[in-house]
Amino acid sequence: MERRCSVDELHHFIVGLLEVVGIGKTSADITAQVLVSADCEGNESHGVLRLPIYIENLEKGRFNRNPMVTAARTGSGTAVVDGDNGLGQWVAYRAMETAIDIARESGVGTVSVRESNHFGVASYYGEMACKECMIGLVLSNTPAAMAPWGGRTPFFGTNPIAIVVPTSINPIVIDMSTSVVARGKILYAAQHEQRIPHGWAVDKYGAPTDDPNAALKGTLLPIAEGKGYALALGVEVLAGVLSGSAWGPDVGWMYDEHTTPVNMGHFMMAIQVSRFLKWEKFLERIDEFMAAIKSVPLAANVSSILIPGERRAVTRLERKLHGIPVPVAIINQLNQLASKYKVQPL
Amino acid sequence: MERRCSVDELHHFIVGLLEVVGIGKTSADITAQVLVSADCEGNESHGVLRLPIYIENLEKGRFNRNPMVTAARTGSGTAVVDGDNGLGQWVAYRAMETAIDIARESGVGTVSVRESNHFGVASYYGEMACKECMIGLVLSNTPAAMAPWGGRTPFFGTNPIAIVVPTSINPIVIDMSTSVVARGKILYAAQHEQRIPHGWAVDKYGAPTDDPNAALKGTLLPIAEGKGYALALGVEVLAGVLSGSAWGPDVGWMYDEHTTPVNMGHFMMAIQVSRFLKWEKFLERIDEFMAAIKSVPLAANVSSILIPGERRAVTRLERKLHGIPVPVAIINQLNQLASKYKVQPL
Numbered sequence: 121m122e123r124r125c126s127v128d129e130l131h132h133f134i135v136g137l138l139e140v141v142g143i144g145k146t147s148a149d150i151t152a153q154v155l156v157s158a159d160c161e162g163n164e165s166h167g168v169l170r171l172p173i174y175i176e177n178l179e180k181g182r183f184n185r186n187p188m189v190t191a192a193r194t195g196s197g198t199a200v201v202d203g204d205n206g207l208g209q210w211v212a213y214r215a216m217e218t219a220i221d222i223a224r225e226s227g228v229g230t231v232s233v234r235e236s237n238h239f240g241v242a243s244y245y246g247e248m249a250c251k252e253c254m255i256g257l258v259l260s261n262t263p264a265a266m267a268p269w270g271g272r273t274p275f276f277g278t279n280p281i282a283i284v285v286p287t288s289i290n291p292i293v294i295d296m297s298t299s300v301v302a303r304g305k306i307l308y309a310a311q312h313e314q315r316i317p318h319g320w321a322v323d324k325y326g327a328p329t330d331d332p333n334a335a336l337k338g339t340l341l342p343i344a345e346g347k348g349y350a351l352a353l354g355v356e357v358l359a360g361v362l363s364g365s366a367w368g369p370d371v372g373w374m375y376d377e378h379t380t381p382v383n384m385g386h387f388m389m390a391i392q393v394s395r396f397l398k399w400e401k402f403l404e405r406i407d408e409f410m411a412a413i414k415s416v417p418l419a420a421n422v423s424s425i426l427i428p429g430e431r432r433a434v435t436r437l438e439r440k441l442h443g444i445p446v447p448v449a450i451i452n453q454l455n456q457l458a459s460k461y462k463v464q465p466l
Numbered sequence: 467m468e469r470r471c472s473v474d475e476l477h478h479f480i481v482g483l484l485e486v487v488g489i490g491k492t493s494a495d496i497t498a499q500v501l502v503s504a505d506c507e508g509n510e511s512h513g514v515l516r517l518p519i520y521i522e523n524l525e526k527g528r529f530n531r532n533p534m535v536t537a538a539r540t541g542s543g544t545a546v547v548d549g550d551n552g553l554g555q556w557v558a559y560r561a562m563e564t565a566i567d568i569a570r571e572s573g574v575g576t577v578s579v580r581e582s583n584h585f586g587v588a589s590y591y592g593e594m595a596c597k598e599c600m601i602g603l604v605l606s607n608t609p610a611a612m613a614p615w616g617g618r619t620p621f622f623g624t625n626p627i628a629i630v631v632p633t634s635i636n637p638i639v640i641d642m643s644t645s646v647v648a649r650g651k652i653l654y655a656a657q658h659e660q661r662i663p664h665g666w667a668v669d670k671y672g673a674p675t676d677d678p679n680a681a682l683k684g685t686l687l688p689i690a691e692g693k694g695y696a697l698a699l700g701v702e703v704l705a706g707v708l709s710g711s712a713w714g715p716d717v718g719w720m721y722d723e724h725t726t727p728v729n730m731g732h733f734m735m736a737i738q739v740s741r742f743l744k745w746e747k748f749l750e751r752i753d754e755f756m757a758a759i760k761s762v763p764l765a766a767n768v769s770s771i772l773i774p775g776e777r778r779a780v781t782r783l784e785r786k787l788h789g790i791p792v793p794v795a796i797i798n799q800l801n802q803l804a805s806k807y808k809v810q811p812l
Binding site for chain 1: 540541542543544571572574578601615616617618621627629638640642646668671672689690692693695696699700702703704706707708709710713715737738739747751755759762763764765766768770771773774
């Protein structure tokens with residue numbers, strides 16, 4: 121059971137709630153935009169679903185309601201952003217704005233971010249760069265969920281990598297975690313008494329398992345064995361070690377009972393296309409590139425080759441027109457918050 | 467059967483041969499360094515083994531013996547390098563030098579490279595950045611060997627990604643192709659009449675196969691299914707489409723009979739650590755990070771967790787001391803060249 125909410129309706133609702141718990145107008149507006157964008161493109165696990173936990177953390181003071189997000193320019197191509205423990209969406213948005221400003225001036229802007237929180241969909245910030253005729257790169261560490269290759273307890277997060285490329289149509293959106301699956305998928309299997317495929321996770325002894333309950337006590341596996349481990353490690357270095365944020369198991373988890381800041385770290389880049397190729401020439405080449413990929417002969421039982429980002433572009437268009445389907449269970453949960461904070465329910 | 471050659475012996479031999487076919491002193495010296503470094507660290511498939519094919523391409527004029535490698539600065543953080551169809555090692559070396567110079571000034575140097583050739587081990591250039599207290603990033607496109615996900619004919623190369631991070635001991639060296647295996651492994655299985663694991667490649671109809679001969683007529687598979695496809699695509703955009711080089715199936719293959727330039731493209735970055743964190747603080751954190759990874763409890767039947775780059779550091783040390791084992795078949799092949807060009811044999 122679900123109900124379709126319009127983009128505006130959902131946006132307005134989120135802003136209202138965030139303002140009531142003490143978030144500033146601009147920051148509430150940006151956070152709502154990032155959340156609704158996730159729901160709109162089919163990334164519901166990073167959408168409005170997260171609002172209750174954000175509110176809870178703002179309420180108990182684990183997130184800072186009034187952060188002073190600062191960007192210190194440290195070179196003509198670089199800056200260091202301190203998120204002051206604000207909402208991750210707001211911090212990340214400001215960081216990418218900084219990277220874009222720098223890139224406009226120097227051709228490339230490289231920004232590390234410390235003292236941040238869960239920022240939702242990584243590619244959102246990459247798309248900001250695209251709108252400025254830039255390629256966006258976004259990396260983040262996340263709470264420990266995955267062992268290093270050969271280990272059996274969680275150390276790395278699912279450490280996402282996003283690369284977003286402008287084209288004359290929809291951007292190419294590469295946005296992937298470095299684990300085979302998100303922990304949520306294993307949780308779902310456990311709740312529905314299903315087995316999971318071998319290769320998703322290992323049990324607490326580090327042995328392969330298809331039992332989701334054993335997997336939940338163990339650890340997620342990286343994509344492509346040692347290669348995914350290496351990629352997750354690379355992300356942790358750039359987003360965590362280099363930024364001065366927490367890294368590895370020290371990254372906080374907003375769902376637990378601790379009160380210390382999460383201190384997540386990000387790494388962001390904006391690369392101005394026109395410093396490498398005339399913009400028109402690039403567009404011509406990238407469009408031709410996408411067309412060439414789509415015209416590769418198909419494997420058996422495949423109906424078309426997808427360019428990363430296509431599916432979400434279609435979903436986004438459809439949901440902008442017809443509304444976002446939100447499960448009734450989530451609407452009820454959100455409306456409980458609405459009632460508690462005396463804002464208009466959904 | 468193999469013979470141990472010292473680093474100096476091999477270096478001297480390569481320089482001698484390259485000079486005879488018309489390569490300048492500095493460029494021959496750098497190319498030899500990159501090749502010997504590959505053999506020294508155990509990446510033999512990118513070492514002196516490649517010398518005969520380079521010589522052949524220089525001889526027939528497919529590679530340019532006297533390239534004018536130019537670096538055009540296009541912003542305080544960016545440059546565009548044109549390799550003028552020179553040896554890939556020389557072009558890539560000059561490109562990373564440029565990135566490092568820019569990063570010293572601006573904090574980050576981002577360089578795209580066009581008109582290049584096969585450059586050997588990607589991480590070599592990343593290690594150049596490490597020596598300057600920078601993190602190095604190296605991407606390259608390579609000749610078509612891998613279908614996009616859902617396709618059945620080669621389009622992308624094995625498109626490597628290298629990230630090299632300085633530490634107070636050996637650098638962390640992440641250097642991986644985005645295909646499950648190199649084509650060479652399938653060739654080896656075919657020659658030895660072995661089956662290959664499912665998941666390495668598909669046949670010419672795009673169907674899974676464990677027959678190496680069928681696989682050789684088909685295409686390699688990306689790591690982690692659609693995720694590896696997305697990564698290979700991202701590399702192709704940055705190294706190929708953005709640089710103005712050839713991309714996809716238009717990248718030339720130095721082993722075929724064509725005479726048109728290969729026109730490979732690269733993307734390189736040097737990131738100066740001290741713009742983000744004090745150098746000493748970074749070293750402290752990265753060393754602690756590595757120690758923490760190594761102390762994660764081990765999975766069953768695992769004797770230790772490796773940090774990417776550890777194995778090659780050990781091999782390098784051992785081979786510097788005791789020489790590089792070179793198969794006699796390769797020594798014979800090299801000595802035939804030596805005899806043809808009247809240089810001292812190995």
